[in-house]
Amino acid sequence: MSCNNRQEPIGEIARMRHAASFEGPAPDIEFGCDVFDNETMAKYVSKETFNRTQEALESGTPLSRETADDVAQGMYRWATERGATHFTHWFLPLNGSTAEKHDAFLEIENGKAIMKFSGKNLILGEPDASSFPSGGLRSTFEARGCTAWDPTSPAFIKRHGNGATLCIPTAFFSNTGDALDRKTPLLRSLQALNASTRRLMKCFGKPSGKVTVSLGAEQEYFLIDRQYYLRRPDLIQTGRTVFGAAPAKHQQLEDHYFGSIRTRILNFMTEVERDLWRLGIPAKTRHNEVAPCQFELAPLFEEVNLACDHNMLVMEVLRQTAERNGLVCLLHEKPFNGINGSGKHNNWSISYDGRNLLNPGDNPGENAVFLTVLCAVIEAVDLHADLLRASVAGAGNDHRLGAHEAPPAIVSVYLGEQLTAVIEKLVTGSESGHKESRLKVGVDALPALPKSITDRNRTSPFAFTGNKFEFRAPGSSQSCSGPNVIINTIVAEAFDRMAQTLEKFDPEDFNDRLTTHLRKTIRSHRRIIFNGDGYTEDWIREAEKRGLANLPTTPAALAALSDDDNAAMFEKYGVFSRRELASRAEVFAADYQRRIHIEARIAREMAATMIRPAAMRDLDETLHAIRSAMDTNISAGVKAMVGHADAIGALVDELEVRICDLKSCPEDDPRGTTVRMARLRETVDAIEKLVADDLWPLPKYREMLFIC
Ligand code: ADP
Ligand code: MG
Numbered sequence: 001m002s003c004n005n006r007q008e009p010i011g012e013i014a015r016m017r018h019a020a021s022f023e024g025p026a027p028d029i030e031f032g033c034d035v036f037d038n039e040t041m042a043k044y045v046s047k048e049t050f051n052r053t054q055e056a057l058e059s060g061t062p063l064s065r066e067t068a069d070d071v072a073q074g075m076y077r078w079a080t081e082r083g084a085t086h087f088t089h090w091f092l093p094l095n096g097s098t099a100e101k102h103d104a105f106l107e108i109e110n111g112k113a114i115m116k117f118s119g120k121n122l123i124l125g126e127p128d129a130s131s132f133p134s135g136g137l138r139s140t141f142e143a144r145g146c147t148a149w150d151p152t153s154p155a156f157i158k159r160h161g162n163g164a165t166l167c168i169p170t171a172f173f174s175n176t177g178d179a180l181d182r183k184t185p186l187l188r189s190l191q192a193l194n195a196s197t198r199r200l201m202k203c204f205g206k207p208s209g210k211v212t213v214s215l216g217a218e219q220e221y222f223l224i225d226r227q228y229y230l231r232r233p234d235l236i237q238t239g240r241t242v243f244g245a246a247p248a249k250h251q252q253l254e255d256h257y258f259g260s261i262r263t264r265i266l267n268f269m270t271e272v273e274r275d276l277w278r279l280g281i282p283a284k285t286r287h288n289e290v291a292p293c294q295f296e297l298a299p300l301f302e303e304v305n306l307a308c309d310h311n312m313l314v315m316e317v318l319r320q321t322a323e324r325n326g327l328v329c330l331l332h333e334k335p336f337n338g339i340n341g342s343g344k345h346n347n348w349s350i351s352y353d354g355r356n357l358l359n360p361g362d363n364p365g366e367n368a369v370f371l372t373v374l375c376a377v378i379e380a381v382d383l384h385a386d387l388l389r390a391s392v393a394g395a396g397n398d399h400r401l402g403a404h405e406a407p408p409a410i411v412s413v414y415l416g417e418q419l420t421a422v423i424e425k426l427v428t429g430s431e432s433g434h435k436e437s438r439l440k441v442g443v444d445a446l447p448a449l450p451k452s453i454t455d456r457n458r459t460s461p462f463a464f465t466g467n468k469f470e471f472r473a474p475g476s477s478q479s480c481s482g483p484n485v486i487i488n489t490i491v492a493e494a495f496d497r498m499a500q501t502l503e504k505f506d507p508e509d510f511n512d513r514l515t516t517h518l519r520k521t522i523r524s525h526r527r528i529i530f531n532g533d534g535y536t537e538d539w540i541r542e543a544e545k546r547g548l549a550n551l552p553t554t555p556a557a558l559a560a561l562s563d564d565d566n567a568a569m570f571e572k573y574g575v576f577s578r579r580e581l582a583s584r585a586e587v588f589a590a591d592y593q594r595r596i597h598i599e600a601r602i603a604r605e606m607a608a609t610m611i612r613p614a615a616m617r618d619l620d621e622t623l624h625a626i627r628s629a630m631d632t633n634i635s636a637g638v639k640a641m642v643g644h645a646d647a648i649g650a651l652v653d654e655l656e657v658r659i660c661d662l663k664s665c666p667e668d669d670p671r672g673t674t675v676r677m678a679r680l681r682e683t684v685d686a687i688e689k690l691v692a693d694d695l696w697p698l699p700k701y702r703e704m705l706f707i708c
Contacts, residue, residue, distance in 0.1 A: 044074030068119030135583030209353030216301030334399030368442030414460030
């Protein structure tokens with residue numbers, strides 16, 4: 001009797017036919033048709049209300065009750081015309097997901113049911129939010145959290161099979177005013193960066209511009225057939241495979257990256273993009289990634305708060321569309337051992353009055369601003385590498401960072417050859433060492449820096465890529481908010497410090513003194529600049545010599561959130577109070593520990609109830625065969641069979657020991673648990689390589705990754 005669980009899905013996949021040619025009229029997709037953006041608002045509210053709303057947005061002041069009521073009426077009319085029956089405040093709690101609690105547009109007035117939506121509904125919500133992680137900020141007896149409308153991120157409509165819901169992006173906080181979400185600190189960090197940027201730009205004679213921070217978040221993900229997923233308890237419960245022997249072929253031929261996209265996947269991507277475009281999310285690029293079954297979606301960059309919301313929706317749409325297509329989208333940072341994991345490249349830039357400050361520009365004045373901003377960012381990263389590292393900490397991402405995979409756990413800045421040469425010229429003078437040939441900021445023009453060739457080092461965690469910084473350490477499942485809160489805050493601090501010095505310079509010798517100051521800044525922080533291969537052992541040693549931290553695990557990385565100087569900075573810039581920071585440290589540490597614990601439990605359970613029985617069946621069959629051979633006096637093959645039985649038997653014994661080992665590890669020892677899980681995995685993977693294929697109960701890597 002075979003317990004093979006795997007032939008059925010393979011057969012079914014083989015019979016699938018995916019529409020490969022497009023017929024019929026091109027679908028009519030109006031970009032942003034499900035978004036209540038400014039253009040739509042202008043059509044649905046009076047001119048006066050529209051102007052008031054824009055004014056309030058510009059100045060950051062709250063709307064009056066009447067204006068809010070008007071906006072709510074317009075929004076309600078628009079949403080119901082588009083089929084919405086419900087609304088929800090949509091928010092980003094600390095559990096890493098999005099949260100929603102739907103209410104119908106329904107009220108009873110004078111005994112009669114009416115459809116209604118008011119300014120109060122729009123502006124403030126009070127979900128009973130007692131079960132969201134708050135890190136001790138709120139006890140259940142005072143469970144009410146509040147959600148408040150974030151008018152900078154437009155409301156949108158989410159559709160499902162037979163209905164639609166109006167979603168209102170909101171910030172989420174406790175009734176004591178403590179932030180309980182990922183949006184509030186992001187908005188606060190933007191305020192801080194706004195003020196510092198204005199202050200710095202004033203030094204260059206540009207006192208009152210508009211600051212825009214942009215983010216383009218490239219999203220990597222895996223797709224596998226849903227039938228495999230449903231047969232893998234580890235994937236269902238943890239998002240990653242805790243067992244699975246390496247297949248003969250994985251990614252070593254490098255034949256998946258940028259390969260032609262298979263029809264089934266392309267159909268999936270097309271559906272995803274249509275949904276995203278309706279939501280006003282500018283999905284732009286799609287391609288195969290390095291690992292088999294791994295893909296990437298990149299949108300055009302947008303204002304950072306909107307881009308963070310949009311990335312959460314991207315992940316949701318990917319998951320839901322996969323399900324509709326008989327697939328599963330795995331967003332875990334490391335679903336499969338031995339092949340690449342998934343990240344999220346965080347492309348960050350800052351503009352002032354529409355000019356990207358990270359654009360070298362082509363006249364001396366622009367160059368002065370560019371080099372000042374560049375030096376400030378370098379300083380910020382060097383001083384707060386610990387916080388950047390902490391912002392991407394998590395159980396899933398530990399498998400990437402510090403595990404010889406993009407990028408390393410050591411934070412460094414990549415500038416590329418040309419820009420490094422410019423910086424060197426600023427610091428040391430020309431190759432010949434003559435003082436006169438030093439670069440004079442704001443007087444000399446910079447050489448043109450070609451964007452394309454500054455972008456080829458993929459091993460750097462924080463790379464300057466032509467006109468933006470690309471932080472490559474965020475994990476594929478993580479919200480973009482965390483890393484951007486940190487980047488905004490540390491850059492705000494660096495801008496502020498820079499401005500403090502520059503404000504003292506006289507206009508006559510401003511450029512000279514700026515040059516000297518930038519030179520000093522670079523000299524103090526050049527240790528963070530590294531253009532080489534970040535994966536090598538040499539770099540680990542070199543980084544240690546330079547005094548750069550290497551923090552491969554989440555607990556080590558999270559220590560930065562308990563640092564007093566860091567707390568003081570967040571407090572100074574109004575991003576986190578000490579209470580809020582401490583609560584986050586607690587939430588993230590607990591999340592890490594719980595995830596590891598869940599992985600350990602499912603690994604034990606699968607080892608005991610799936611792997612061991614498979615091994616014993618194989619052993620039983622083998623022993624049976626040996627007995628039959630001996631009964632019939634056939635000696636050929638007996639030696640091999642005995643050898644096989646011995647090997648399996650020994651592994652079953654080892655399995656037993658390792659299951660017990662894992663079980664006896666205390667729950668609050670994630671490190672020990674991780675080590676023991678890895679050992680158990682070694683045994684299980686060795687068993688997989690020996691047990692008869694038709695007895696193996698779990699979809700194998702070569703199937704999940706290659707048959708789809
Ligand atoms: P890749 O990194 O794959 O070479 P690109 O560098 O062209 O691709 O772009 C990657 C992402 O960076 C995209 O989401 C793009 O919109 C975004 N991006 C491009 N320019 C900027 C910018 N000035 N600020 C922020 N993001 C940007
Ligand atoms: Mg990129």
